[in-house]
Amino acid sequence: MQRGPVFAAPYQLSADEGSESDTYARASNPGWRDLESALATLEGAAGALVVGSGMSAITVVLRSLLTAGDTVVVPSDGYYQVRAYARERLEPMGITVHELRTADMAGEAADALLASAEGTTVVVAETPANPSLDVVDLRIVSEQCANAGAVLVVDNTTATPLGQQPLELGADVVVASGTKTLSGHSDLLMGYIAASDADFLAGMERERALSGTVLGPFETWLAHRSLGTAGLRFERQCANALALAAVLETHPAAHRVRYPGLPGDPAHAVAAGQMSRFGGLVTFEVDSAEQFHRLVAGSDLLVPATSFGGIHTTADRRARWGDPVPDGFVRLSCGIEDTDDLVADLESALSAL
Known part of the structure; x- marks a missing residue:
């Protein structure tokens, strides 16, 4: 059975400093751990992080992986706000932004782009893409990224982990808007990140804490409630x-x-x-x-x-x-x-x- 929501910002501290599971809810709380454990299981990941929205998930990931001189590839036919974020926020920071159609992300065009990319390269694939519903072969694009030393981030919002397992297919990181099908009642905003690389997860957890893009306790409880159906x-x-x-x-x-x-x-x-x-x-x-x-x-x-x-x-x-x-x-x-x-x-x- 699911425990009820915990409405707390600070937690009572112990005389044994550092032994506490929780000290302040922006860093960790029991509701997050329950929901993150369930999401990691669904995605076949070593761990998951919940954040305040699907856009929070993608921005936390990109900020934790990219700095000036790096490269990001985003789908030209996927969610338009991801392109807007890349152009309006990442490009002015000195990060090179490329756009590719979803159908072209596994092929010669992607290979050529990856070969010429500078710095750390992150490829964001959304499949099926929203709203085009084009699909990219994740086995092929993950192999291309691995050969080029690039990081593959897959937006699994439209497929959900009930329809597709990107990590099993070779992705490095999964992001999704839990606002949509997983919570499924149109009554909350939520996003999540899932990965099996401990270093990736640690960097993203730090970015979540510093940026404050956190999920509230009631939304956490509502989302966890929804997973049962x-x-x-x-x-x-x-x-x-x-x-x-x-x-x-x-x-x-x-x-x-x-x-x-x-x-x-x-x-x-x-x-x-x-x-x-x-x-x-x-x-x-x-x-x-x-x-x-x-x-x-x-x-x-x-x-x-x-x-x-x-x-x-x-x-x-x-x-x-x-x-x-x-x-x-x-x-x-x-x-x-x-x-x-x-x-x-x-x-x-x-x-x-």
């Missing part, structure tokens, strides 16, 4: 995603449907080789932003919202946030509603376009 929720989300993708790929109002679980998807072969489940995200395009809003208005179940991974099915027009996608590009996050109900609702909404 994560497998059940994710199984239904994946089933719903496949069912809705199948509807969309044959409907004339939907274009360029992407879901790695579809046999005809360009990423399916690679995804099937490294993923046990294909996730709850589906993307497609309608003709315009106006059509997107008509689609949502014509549905009883689609909730217009950003983020993803919650128990309710949501639709997000990603061009609104600055992603380099067409105005009618839709990211559908499938919830845990009855599959037949979702299919009927989507078909009805599409028929009105």
Whole structure:
């Protein structure tokens, strides 16, 4: 059974100085240890660190690994805020920033870039990428990074450890937004880092403490509570995603449907080789932003919202946030509603376009 949240900032100190497990909650606390142990087990890692958000996870990792003269490679079709952080914060510090499409991260372009990179090189791969849903072969990119002496960081948010094990596939570090599918109730912000290299973890733990990007006690408890149903929720989300993708790929109002679980998807072969489940995200395009809003208005179940991974099915027009996608590009996050109900609702909404 999970223990309740511990609402404490300072902890009572011992006369035997240095013997305490906890002294101040920004450095350590029992709630973190319980949640981090569970996350490390899920990711197959030696250890994990929880932080205040998914962006905190990636920024803590990059700040702990990179200094002036180093190089970072980020996906050009992945989460846009990672690119923004690299350009707006790391580049002015003298860190060279390169962008590569997810599909190009395992191949000649990546090899050439790694061969010419200066200083410590960190490659950030997000697979499936958000929102493109392209997939990179992690076995290949991890081998390329190892041969070049680069560090491979994999964002496992979309796949979750229930669908993909990046460390087993050769990654050095895993980051993820626990805000999304793992916590799954759209009621908290949380990120985490997982790794098996003790030096990496120590440096990142120090960066967390110095930067103060910490997770509060109640959010820690909520996230740990949610892990007990994560497998059940994710199984239904994946089933719903496949069912809705199948509807969309044959409907004339939907274009360029992407879901790695579809046999005809360009990423399916690679995804099937490294993923046990294909996730709850589906993307497609309608003709315009106006059509997107008509689609949502014509549905009883689609909730217009950003983020993803919650128990309710949501639709997000990603061009609104600055992603380099067409105005009618839709990211559908499938919830845990009855599959037949979702299919009927989507078909009805599409028929009105």
